[in-house]
Amino acid sequence: MYIDVLLEVSLVLALVRASSAQTIVVDGHIITADESTIKPAFVTIDAASSNATADLFPGETHQLTDAVLANLTDLGLTNIVLFGFADPLTAGNASIIGPCKVFPADPDVFPSHITERVFDLLLGGSLIQTKPFASPCYGDYGNEDAARCAEITSHWSDDSFIHTNDPTSINAILFEGTSCVPHTVNPYAINCTIGAYPTMSVNVTTVYHIQLAINLARNLNMRLVIKNTGHDYSAKSTGAGALSVWTHNLKGIEYYSNYEEGSYKGHAFKMGAGVQVFEAYEAAHQRNLAVIGAGGKTVGISGGYILGGGHSPLSSIYGMAADQVLSMELVTADGRFLTASDTYNPELFWALRGGGGSTYGVVTSMVVKAFPEMPVTTMTFSLSTGEQVSVDQFWLAVRAYLTDLVKYTDAGNYAHFNINATSGAYIWDMVPWFAPNMSRQELQVLAGPFFEAIRDIGLDLKPVYQEYTNFYDAWDNSFPLESWGSNLARYGSRLFPRENWEDSAKLSSTFAAIRHVVDQGGAVSAYNVAAAPKSGYPDSAVNPAWRKTVLHAIDIVSWAQDMYTELITIWSNVLTADWGTTWRNVSPGSGAYLSESDYIEPDFQQSFWGNNYDRLYKLKKKLDPWDVFYARNAVGSEDWEMSDYIFGTLPSQNSRLCRKGTNLSQ
Template identity: 55%
Template sequence: MSCFRRVIVGTLLISQPCIVYGQTIVVGNSTVSANESTVAPAVAIVDAKESNSTANLFDGETQQLTDAVIANLTDLELSNIALFSFQNESSLNETLAKRTVPGICKTYPDDPFWPFSSTWHLFDILLGGGLIKTVPYASSCYSSFKDYNSTKCEFITNNWINASIYHTEDPTSINAVLFQGSTCMPPALMPAQSECTVGGYPEYAVSVRNVAQIQLAINFARNLNLRVVIKNTGHDFSAKSVGMGALSIWTHNLKQIQFLRNYRQGSYRGPAFKLGSGVQAFEAYEAARKNNVTIVGGEGRTVGVMGGFLLGGGHSPLSSLYGMAADQVLSMEVVTSDGRFVTANEISHPSLFWALRGGGGSTFGVVTSVVVKAYPKIKVTTLTYILATGPTISYTQFWAAMRAFFDGFITYTDAGNYEYFRISKLGEGRYFSDMGPWFAPGMNKTQLQTLVAPLFSRFKELGVEVKPVYKEYDDFYDAWYASFPVEPWGSNAIRQASRLFPKSNWEDAAKLNATFDVIKSVVEEGGYIVAFNIAAAPKTGYPDNAVNPAWRNTVMHAIMATLWNTTSSEAEMKAASDRLTYGWMQRWRDVSPGAGAYMSEADYIEPDFTQAFFGDNYARLYRIKQFYDPFGVFYAHTAVGSEDWKMSKMILGNLPSQNSKLCRKT
């Protein structure tokens, strides 16, 4: 027999079952027992022709949850099917008012409204499988989850920092482990840690492979007021893909790719790709090479370029030539907070389309696929060199050479170039910078040599000798693959911040002096800098979208990092953390008033994030957020609308901990 308890969730009176077995579910025209061996997933196959999509739906996109499917799940004992129903528009205003009372928190495992294990089991049945109870990636290093394995732990430890490819294949592992709470790291990297806990990781993840699974997850979370997070690869600096007690929608396996040789959308006529939101940079670039074209994506190999990267704008080695990744988008397929599957483009849901292109991920909906422009095959020449103090280069010569390089930034981006370089302090009076690489799309070796000849002539005048290495490639993929190794991952002994420095700072001698001085001062005080000479306002123009307006005036995106030892005291960590935000970064803000920062690689506690990440677009983005997500189903740290929420705990006194409850501000 089944037993039930009745609870109120929002405005719904719900019966939660104590067990599932022995019940039946009506699926289509069949009545079947409710167990994992007999129940088909709650899905209908929708004719792609009935959608507003301008490209054929992927197979997983034709598998949808519909009103008819919900209506068929009508067994009288299974009254809690309402948990999976679409948003009830007739009670929207009443429900919204009830849910937005200040102080209301999301539902957590220690709350009375938290679903029974049997309800989670029913959820998994309706999903057709794919519900994953979180076990942290490094759990094999501990006995906490009864899966201790010394061999596996050794492998994870050896590949924790320098192999992001393994982390991105895990349903919950993220890069920004510090803000998760560092609750389960390899002991070698966290000597004081004696056990492994879920901490700020989500409680469950859904490994989605079709739209119906996303719809079920959103409906379930909305109707039970569960926190939702969306994870593709987890690359974000700000831990947007985790949250204590959350239900995670893991889009990583949405990998389909379709090349559209003659795509027509609005005024666009030409080649395009439709890519699933789980597609990563190396997969997208491989597909482009196979079809003899070029697409705009990131430099990191394992970044999910059709996920949060693109939704946050997405800077690229090709940005000075073609603009941001978000500028390439022609159409998107999205599941919104009401559980509905829609196409967003210039004709269908145009305001949502505008917001998704640069307004940030985990904010307006779950994107399942994106159609992006493709460009002709392009040759690339790269240049690398090392500049370092030593027997032949003094401190003064080093910084004079760096300044000579800075002086040409407008010239280089006007030529469509992109320079990726690092600056660091090795010791007292010892400094190092490597150009890795200077990326010149559309140029052959001779053309690049001509462009940089004045720079190297200036180096010679300064008595600085470097050994430039040029490499010429026939295709973007080959140049990219040779230039950018797999990126590092998962240190809890680092904090980063960034700034977009405007072109106007290079057009005024005094401003350029001040800009260079604050960059230099951070390095001299021990900061590590990764920077990009990049512009995102191509001569061919760019569309009206939600990309941070600061990008359109930028010639340098600079990231700074402060590091500490794994054995550092909390006081030492806090001092380093505070210096980053309130010392070093403030100097950068002071010399670039009104500019901004790239949201995906920014200070976790950027003081005025709505201006820094979104600029003048913020008011419009907030209105769109309230229209498409009135219940606050989607939340991410420093995303649009996040200022209406707060975390219940802090790390180092002022860093909101994802290992805490998310509640509306009073």
């Protein structure tokens, strides 16, 4: 309350002075002090004075500085300290920072509308008060709209664009609390609440937006989350009572024909954090080039995808997407803007490539390598049990395919396939087998032994081949728009190592573990992919298990909307305790993919980072002693815990976030 009173007085003083057409000086620039000049709290810096290895985007030159803060203080905003840069004296001091992040239930310390009003002025009007995406379907937020609700409902599950274009909508709605969804998603819903969606969000278009948000969150001990597109199995982009930094609109793309950084010299693109896969691929294709990105069209390529490592349809040739990064621009926990590369802040650069998002800072852009376009051949097929195909034949066919996964990735291939059992039938869909730099004839030769085995089993798969002259068309036609998350399923994953294919007993155990999930009513969505290219790869925080992997498999458990909570709890626990344990037992010492993993992955530190974890944790404590950045299963997240749970074992994002061991009853 005291803070808000000061801010209200300061705001009145500022507006009074503005009405007298007072001038202020910001980093040597004399400007008139009116409402339009109070609100944009930045100065345009000289890009040449930075350590950036590529030209800064215009929004990156608009920065908050100590001089800006000083001049705003002189203007009358006496409590501008709330937006000030980090004080080293508060670093790691829990007695100052507090045992828990402030929560909406704490009215005396949680920011009120007065703080938000000043914040919005300084941001230039970029503050968004959260209304859940599906709120037009209800009357709770005063925006009920039947036509808009119908539009949202009809595209909720099959159009990820509508969610990635919203400031707070996320994929992992189960862990958010399913607090506001269309009735087709939850027919029992009677109202719409904010749940674990952040209280407010900053529509970021400039660096100073991020700096103001980080500084305010750190100084008020607010929970801070970062949303780019919301693609994540672990709900890293949301949290009750949080301030969200929405980077989706950082869309700059710049091409360099002869970029030099370290030993690299060649094609490169600088991309803003909000650039999505389809935008990056289109930009590269226009120049007859390709960049290493995801299969999913709406995934944010320069955000958590690369920060978490990023596997790609081209990984078996070039490695992980994180391997292609040449430099990054970001704002760190102290509110400062800096460059990370092999030359500047190399330890941070090492960590950012694979160390995970929402951990070391908010990335605004990165420079990545680009490669010449290449021809691609794809193959699809489907097999299901029935009158013509027995269950034994089905699994013999799957086993015949799995046998040669190493051979396929050694040839630079990538494949995505799904196996499940629905309506009493087993179904296997190859969607697609992706063969860069191969003609149809070459792919047929590579896959020849597999199809010979299929014929010996007594089956005819009837594969469909398609040849493309370039990567872009092959990708665009082969990977459909990804579906959005559900509150009726949970996911886990495992990276199965090459060594399991070098021993017949281990291969049999791997096959049996995968079949076990499907036989028990689960589904498997898997990728035949390797990430240890013959040309080598840089030293980075990418999970070392990726360098030994030939199969990244995701297991999926689902349940019906009308199931009793007790039964759902049992099914949810099966994913981790039964299927997950089975997969871990046949791949000891391996790991899982951070961005597509079990929400309660046991020993996540080893699973996601292996022997890199200690180094990552030490750097996290050094760069963010205030614990500004937190995300589920991120580096350092083991120091925090939620106050409530879903199904007894799943920490609810719709709860208070506190340091581990905090007694919430006091």
